[in-house]
Amino acid sequence: MALTRRSTRPRFTLLVLVLAAVTIITIAYRGHADSVINSVKSDALDAFAPVQSAVGDVARPIGNFFDGAAHYGSLQSENARLRAENSRLQTQALQSADAQTAFQNLLKTLNLPWAQNIPTVPAEVVANSASNFESSIQLNKGRDAGIDTGMPVVSGSGLVGRVVVASRTRSTVLLITDPTSNVGVRFGPAGNLAVAAGQGHGAPLRVDLIPPQVPVNKGDLMSTSGLQQSIYPPGVPIGTVLTTGVPRGSFQQAVTLAPVADLGRLQFVAVMQWAPKS
Amino acid sequence: MSALLRGRVVLLVAVVLTAQEALMAGLRIRGAHPDLMLLLPIAFGLVAGAERGAAMGFVAGLLADLFVGTPFGLSALVFTLVGFAVGMGEGDRLGGGWWVTPLTATVASAAGVLLYAGLGAAVGEGQMLHEHLATITIVVAVVNGLLAPPTVRLARWAMDLGRSSSWSTPVRSPMR
Numbered sequence: 223m224a225l226t227r228r229s230t231r232p233r234f235t236l237l238v239l240v241l242a243a244v245t246i247i248t249i250a251y252r253g254h255a256d257s258v259i260n261s262v263k264s265d266a267l268d269a270f271a272p273v274q275s276a277v278g279d280v281a282r283p284i285g286n287f288f289d290g291a292a293h294y295g296s297l298q299s300e301n302a303r304l305r306a307e308n309s310r311l312q313t314q315a316l317q318s319a320d321a322q323t324a325f326q327n328l329l330k331t332l333n334l335p336w337a338q339n340i341p342t343v344p345a346e347v348v349a350n351s352a353s354n355f356e357s358s359i360q361l362n363k364g365r366d367a368g369i370d371t372g373m374p375v376v377s378g379s380g381l382v383g384r385v386v387v388a389s390r391t392r393s394t395v396l397l398i399t400d401p402t403s404n405v406g407v408r409f410g411p412a413g414n415l416a417v418a419a420g421q422g423h424g425a426p427l428r429v430d431l432i433p434p435q436v437p438v439n440k441g442d443l444m445s446t447s448g449l450q451q452s453i454y455p456p457g458v459p460i461g462t463v464l465t466t467g468v469p470r471g472s473f474q475q476a477v478t479l480a481p482v483a484d485l486g487r488l489q490f491v492a493v494m495q496w497a498p499k500s
Numbered sequence: 501m502s503a504l505l506r507g508r509v510v511l512l513v514a515v516v517l518t519a520q521e522a523l524m525a526g527l528r529i530r531g532a533h534p535d536l537m538l539l540l541p542i543a544f545g546l547v548a549g550a551e552r553g554a555a556m557g558f559v560a561g562l563l564a565d566l567f568v569g570t571p572f573g574l575s576a577l578v579f580t581l582v583g584f585a586v587g588m589g590e591g592d593r594l595g596g597g598w599w600v601t602p603l604t605a606t607v608a609s610a611a612g613v614l615l616y617a618g619l620g621a622a623v624g625e626g627q628m629l630h631e632h633l634a635t636i637t638i639v640v641a642v643v644n645g646l647l648a649p650p651t652v653r654l655a656r657w658a659m660d661l662g663r664s665s666s667w668s669t670p671v672r673s674p675m676r
Contacts, residue, residue, distance in 0.1 A: 231551060232554070235554055236581075236584045239554050239557075239576075239580045242558070242576075243558065243561070243573050246572060246576065247623060250572035250573055251571055259572050263566050263567075266566040273522065274518075274521060274522045277518060277522035277523065278522060281526070349521070349522070350525045350526060351525060351567075351569075352521050352525035352535075352567065352568075353533070353568040353569075354632075354636045355568070355617070355620065355628050356570060401628075423531060424531055
């Protein structure tokens, strides 16, 4: 009898644990416990923040050392290329400053919203997600700095993603390359609309819903559309067209988009204090 | 379990969690992160049997779930099943060679990743079955295979099961 009890106990434990896990998944999935789960998650982020910073401070210079040693040659040529580009851009910046002033005045007169007028909170990227099934980053600021769930995040040059968890001292940003991310985009002189979907870390975005007759060229810039109920404000650059083509028999073009922001090497970002209009 | 042993287990879990979230997050091998949390139920299944393997899987899984956006509780479910399955497998029947621990960890990790993506797709996250799944599976399985012997040794220390002659040989669980 003792033997039977011994051999059935592990199975009973397994049954209880599996039922518990399935219950948690079900409750979380139906959204009943969103507030509870989010607050536990944000507490975990806060509790883990000091440990993560400490380990990161020790590990980062070591990683950078090996990275630098391995890529010394390419860094030199990159440096030269960046110098050339810098001087070219400085000229361009001077030229566009004038146009920018005129544009801002025009917007003010017409009372139109524009992404560049939204106040931002600068933040440092402290970690990438350790998960293989999502593309996200963690910032070193949270609710205490005025960051909240749903806020768009940009780097100097373009859209990065949006805040999905905001704890007191940390926030998690879901990148536009995450497979669950969809962004409404506008492009071309006619202001055509489409949707850019994430395809995972390091992969370009896939642009859906462009009819075959709409002209799209390699290098075209696509920006957020900011239509009603959009989760992003209008006019934030997302990426440039990488490839185009119409698959035979398809009702839409196959277009891919390279994000403007270097999502694999983000160091500093700006969180836009903007909430989607509901 | 005495307070000391409980403290050791908590310490081991904390160290592995820190290593995963602070170090592995920055490490990509062919675009995929290793998954050290999955090693915990495997190691405890090997040294302490199915029941403790499953219990460790549940705890480690819930902790892992706190830091990701995939359905909450999914890692807990998968890790529980992996810990139990490893504990049920009679590792020492295979002759107890040095390769038993790494091989078990490799196979169990691969199965764990595929089960995770499959169940994720089943609960509506179809994007989890993406084209890099094969790479992810191989990276997680190989890294866990390599790290399994030291982790098993730590698990044995945490459970105070003493050192066996060869530290990769599974010790007979007290349950059998």
